[in-house]
Amino acid sequence: MFMLEAVGTAVLKVLGTWGGFIMLFFQTLSQCRRMPRIHHILQQMAHLGVDTLPIVALTMLFTGMVLTLQIVIEFIRFGAQSTIGGVVTIAVGRELGPVLVGVVAAGRVGAAITAEISTMKVTEQIDALKVMATNPIRYLVAPRLLACMLMLPLLVVFGDVVGSFGGWLVANYYDISSFMYKQSIGTFVIVHDFTGGLIKAVVFGIIIAVIGCYYGLNAENGAEGVGKAATKSVVDAIMAIFFFNCFLSAILYR
Template structure:
């Protein structure tokens, strides 16, 4: 019984290693084809993948900032640290909550959209048609999506930082009774520029992860609508896992 289990484990490890290698090769090829960057296609993807995601990102982060302040404000007041509430919310937003939650929301919306679109093209043989017309699928499909995600996710995070901190401000002033000046002054005292720039660097990495995983899953979709559904689900799950894993190592590098 032990030998079959080890064989199954070995096959799983080999499959995962092969998948990792293929993803790295796709990323390398995409970087190579950046020289064939198409501005029009990229702007179209930026509008579709970035601008259209703004409402759901803002709504998610707004209530995250409000909930965080509800959970912490009274505890801070109890120990006489109400002058730290705004700074704590702003630092948490800039370093972790805004980039990570924006990445997760984007993985669910943007990653799924990328995989479904490219996967549908794969099963209907449109990607083969691109090759017949001497159009490189990586340059035409992957490069615009990678560039759009890498540049649009930090912009979404900037908006998320502002709206999350504003949500905390509303709860702190209207619910917890903390003065407006106290809240805003603590942001100025506790927040450093690195807290914001570190989050933006994270967002760029998360954007690259979402785009590459989404494109890879789309390009390797099995035949049929069922294959597109499996690829879309796998893309979202893999992107979210990689975002959390990568976030840990980026935090070690950026904030130690």
């Protein structure tokens, strides 16, 4: 009975948390009927998007290089080196780009969102907003949600280009000409390979923003509470990205 009780408690806790995510998302959508201040959105776009470019560039560059390094010898052995550029670009555009950029953003952006909002909660700044008749969801959550939804697809596009470039560097090292690499991209890659990844990026942006803001708004008091909230935010966002990626891939690329 103790084991069943523990399992039931854990399930109810998870369902309650996900219910909180969904409620916060729809509350934020209702607040977005009136456009938040543009400078708040632009500020968050610069903070959450532009500042993430270097780590996205490094991640996707080495991912494209490693992916090509793993397949190039086998492709050359079977005489399929003329398809390497298309294979690498499709893999990056469909899966590796959106997922890795989402994970990177969850680690950097999600933690930053949670730490910032939870610190405001601990220092009673959110209570001060309520006293001034300012809705915290409209003032804090909505700009971050819109910024993540707009910036994550742009980061994915940037990451796709860098990942394909990394594959080209390794392909050139194995004497695969630039013409052959580019021609295989034009032959095998279609627009949907990228648009599907962008749809994933929008969903991942929503996940990162909502989970980060939820744990920030519900953080416990004290510095320890801020740290725990940031940790939960990153872990749950990464798990949710992998979970939703599976279903989105099945829907978009079946």
